[in-house]
Amino acid sequence: MQLMKKARESASFDSFELTGLMHGGRREDVVTQRRAAFERVEKVVGTRDISKLPRCYANLSREDQYEEGLRWGKAAFEDGIKYQHDFFASTTPRYALANSNPFGMNAIMVEPTIEFMASDDEQKAKWLPLTKSGKIVGAYVQTELGHGTFVRGIETSATWDATSDEFIIHSPTISSTKFWPGALGFSCTHIVLVARLLLGSVDHGPHFFIVQVRSLEEGKPIPGIKLGDIGMKMSYNGTCNGFASFDKVRIPRTNMLMGHAKVHRNGNYERTGRPELAYSTLLLVRGIIVRGMVPNVATIMNTDYPLAVGFQLAQSVTIATRYSTVREQGLGPNSLGRTEVAIMSYASQHFRILTLIAKSYAIVFASKAWDRDYEKLREEQDTGDHASLPYFHALTAGLKAWSTQTAADGAEDARKCCGGQGYLMISGLPEIVASVTATATFEGENYVLWQQVGRYLFKCLDHLKQDKPIDSRLAYLATAYQESLDSTIGEFDATASASCSAFGSDFLQRGAQLSIYRHRTTRLTLSVYEKLRSSTKTPIEAWNEHMMSIISAARAHTEYIAVIFFTERVKDLPASTSSALRAVLTRLCSLFALSNIINPQSIDAISFVEDGYFSLAQLDTIRSLVDDLLEQLLPDAVALTDAWDFTDASLCSALGMYDGNVYENLMRWINQLPINKRAWEESEGVYQPGWKKWVEPLLQAKL
Numbered sequence: 238m239q240l241m242k243k244a245r246e247s248a249s250f251d252s253f254e255l256t257g258l259m260h261g262g263r264r265e266d267v268v269t270q271r272r273a274a275f276e277r278v279e280k281v282v283g284t285r286d287i288s289k290l291p292r293c294y295a296n297l298s299r300e301d302q303y304e305e306g307l308r309w310g311k312a313a314f315e316d317g318i319k320y321q322h323d324f325f326a327s328t329t330p331r332y333a334l335a336n337s338n339p340f341g342m343n344a345i346m347v348e349p350t351i352e353f354m355a356s357d358d359e360q361k362a363k364w365l366p367l368t369k370s371g372k373i374v375g376a377y378v379q380t381e382l383g384h385g386t387f388v389r390g391i392e393t394s395a396t397w398d399a400t401s402d403e404f405i406i407h408s409p410t411i412s413s414t415k416f417w418p419g420a421l422g423f424s425c426t427h428i429v430l431v432a433r434l435l436l437g438s439v440d441h442g443p444h445f446f447i448v449q450v451r452s453l454e455e456g457k458p459i460p461g462i463k464l465g466d467i468g469m470k471m472s473y474n475g476t477c478n479g480f481a482s483f484d485k486v487r488i489p490r491t492n493m494l495m496g497h498a499k500v501h502r503n504g505n506y507e508r509t510g511r512p513e514l515a516y517s518t519l520l521l522v523r524g525i526i527v528r529g530m531v532p533n534v535a536t537i538m539n540t541d542y543p544l545a546v547g548f549q550l551a552q553s554v555t556i557a558t559r560y561s562t563v564r565e566q567g568l569g570p571n572s573l574g575r576t577e578v579a580i581m582s583y584a585s586q587h588f589r590i591l592t593l594i595a596k597s598y599a600i601v602f603a604s605k606a607w608d609r610d611y612e613k614l615r616e617e618q619d620t621g622d623h624a625s626l627p628y629f630h631a632l633t634a635g636l637k638a639w640s641t642q643t644a645a646d647g648a649e650d651a652r653k654c655c656g657g658q659g660y661l662m663i664s665g666l667p668e669i670v671a672s673v674t675a676t677a678t679f680e681g682e683n684y685v686l687w688q689q690v691g692r693y694l695f696k697c698l699d700h701l702k703q704d705k706p707i708d709s710r711l712a713y714l715a716t717a718y719q720e721s722l723d724s725t726i727g728e729f730d731a732t733a734s735a736s737c738s739a740f741g742s743d744f745l746q747r748g749a750q751l752s753i754y755r756h757r758t759t760r761l762t763l764s765v766y767e768k769l770r771s772s773t774k775t776p777i778e779a780w781n782e783h784m785m786s787i788i789s790a791a792r793a794h795t796e797y798i799a800v801i802f803f804t805e806r807v808k809d810l811p812a813s814t815s816s817a818l819r820a821v822l823t824r825l826c827s828l829f830a831l832s833n834i835i836n837p838q839s840i841d842a843i844s845f846v847e848d849g850y851f852s853l854a855q856l857d858t859i860r861s862l863v864d865d866l867l868e869q870l871l872p873d874a875v876a877l878t879d880a881w882d883f884t885d886a887s888l889c890s891a892l893g894m895y896d897g898n899v900y901e902n903l904m905r906w907i908n909q910l911p912i913n914k915r916a917w918e919e920s921e922g923v924y925q926p927g928w929k930k931w932v933e934p935l936l937q938a939k940l
């Protein structure tokens with residue numbers, strides 16, 4: 238505890254100032270309101286007293302875990318309604334995404350879908366008050382056993398019956414069984430169903446329908462619908478991800494969400510609005526994953542919320558930072574050979590933890606820029622201008638893939654930073670790692686999303702070739718394209734080489750950092766574009782052949798955007814920001830930009846160097862600047878994680894509590910484990926079922 242106290246005292250800035258910047262924007266009361274909401278909910282669910290072993294670590298069966306999820310979910314949902322806040326609308330009180338909570342689907346998926354896909358105020362007025370007040374519990378039901386990524390392949394059908402003016406919902410095959418949706422197993426009463434619309438002999442493909450699946454009184458499935466749980470998962474066991482099959486179930490025609498396509502009483506099909514708008518839900522939900530909060534104008538304008546996967550990475554690195562500050566191991570540097578040192582003193586630990594802290598902040602700041610751009614998009618769309626949609630779609634796809642992969646890899650490394658203790662469930666880390674990993678899969682599998690980013694970049698290049706304008710935010714690509722044009726043949730030369738012009742402390746400048754990332758993305762994008770263009774294969778074959786290069790280019794573009802967003806944020810901090818906090822964030826931003834280049838764990842770091850852009854001397858300079866930044870940031874490590882303002886209950890970790898009293902906290906929980914209590918209290922330290930049935934017979938057998 239003394240070590241933790243010392244580490245806090247060494248900070249060069251006030252961590253609460255940073256808390257305000259992240260959670261409250263210019264309104265400190267948001268921080269206070271959040272704290273009060275966490276306190277209330279933690280008291281209701283009984284985790285506020287952290288001396289007690291949290292129930293989730295006490296031998297929970299599948300059924301117990303689900304009930305635990307219901308208990309948490311209800312407390313959080315009710316608190317939001319009673320105290321008029323949305324702190325738990327898209328993340329749980331433990332900072333997992335809200336789809337891990339059985340009551341979380343309403344806000345995170347169902348309401349945005351109705352908002353964007355319902356035809357008119359009548360449909361919205363019917364369903365939204367019911368979901369918002371918890372009168373119905375929703376699920377978003379798209380994925381089937383046979384089809385996830387390829388939504389157009391789904392088989393569940395909605396056939397219009399002219400006589401009764403109803404749709405008949407049917408699952409024709411086993412592979413058409415709906416499979417995975419959160420809350421579907423035993424919690425939801427109504428679902429937003431994605432099914433093929435069949436009108437006579439015409440198949441109009443996937444459309445959205447609202448279907449009641451259980452009675453509101455007794456909870457029994459509606460006749461013709463089979464519902465169940467899909468079993469234990471790596472995480473998400475507090476909710477009932479489920480399956481559903483339909484045997485000719487009838488719903489009124491008006492339960493189709495008709496915002497973008499209508500089926501009239503006479504069976505006529507009419508497309509209304511722009512089909513691209515159907516993407517809005519998808520964009521929104523992907524954005525929530527990145528930013529962790531359901532956006533509405535008020536929250537975007539007044540508060541700055543960090544994001545879901547950024548939160549989860551930050552939680553894991555908070556635990557790892559606190560543990561590394563107090564865990565002493567070995568006679569390392571500065572020990573003078575007498576006393577053991579905190580593991581944070583080891584350069585590898587120091588590097589891993591500080592670079593993870595930098596990444597968690599990079600995700601937060603990227604989310605804030607996403608908010609700004611999303612708001613702009615909505616304003617434009619309100620005036621009928623949809624020109625930015627392709628840019629925004631690519632931005633969201635890229636940020637979703639980048640942030641979820643960064644958070645999942647980072648959380649796992651933070652877990653490893655805690656050695657064996659990090660492998661304990663009661664460290665809190667395995668649950669965070671397992672739950673953040675899921676985000677790479679849903680709402681667009683990451684490798685599929687990278688391709689969507691690539692496709693957008695190549696479309697921009699097609700436009701440039703045809704002298705058509707592209708989105709102004711992609712001006713860098715236009716410039717690179719122009720610069721790479723070979724004047725003799727009028728074509729671009731993707732092989733043209735360039736070298737980095739920065740030296741020494743230049744690398745700490747925003748301009749130099751941006752030009753490194755810009756060079757990498759343009760080189761990769763232009764070169765794979767050229768390969769696709771000149772291929773003699775069919776477009777689909779060529780795409781598959783060069784897929785890994787396409788993904789490299791897309792990731793490089795997104796990392797460039799992330800550096801732009803982080804550096805922009807630091808440059809444009811509110812005028813009231815103290816110079817101490819400015820200095821820390823500037824260092825953190827440089828650490829993020831530079832360490833990605835030389836981090837042995839960076840994905841695709843080879844693409845920074847493979848064209849000889851850097852000399853060895855420049856790479857050495859970058860390494861030594863990173864070392865300097867690490868040294869300068871070390872005293873601030875604990876304060877940078879304190880600034881997230883996580884409660885001990887939300888971390889749910891015996892290793893990561895605020896007080897740093899790790900060994901006592903750990904043993905206090907271990908002493909309460911049911912297996913230990915049973916042995917100690919019932920049979921003097923013998924766990925009888927194990928001993929009698931297995932150990933004793935083994936000892937007595939003559940093998």
Ligand SMILES: Cc1cc2nc3c(=O)[nH]c(=O)nc-3n(C[C@H](O)[C@H](O)[C@H](O)COP(=O)(O)OP(=O)(O)OC[C@H]3O[C@@H](n4cnc5c(N)ncnc54)[C@H](O)[C@@H]3O)c2cc1C
Binds near residue numbers: 386387678680
């Ligand atoms: C925790 C969790 C919660 C979920 N909640 C919901 C929910 O509420 N509602 C719902 O409807 N669904 C939900 N899902 C399902 C989720 O949306 C799907 O798992 C996701 O869309 C991926 O589809 P899939 O599982 O069929 O994987 P697949 O599409 O089979 O992908 C498997 C592999 O194939 C690769 N692949 C597939 N297509 C391509 C391609 N074109 N190019 C290159 N590679 C490709 C992928 O990269 C991946 O590596 C949830 C899933 C999880 C894990």
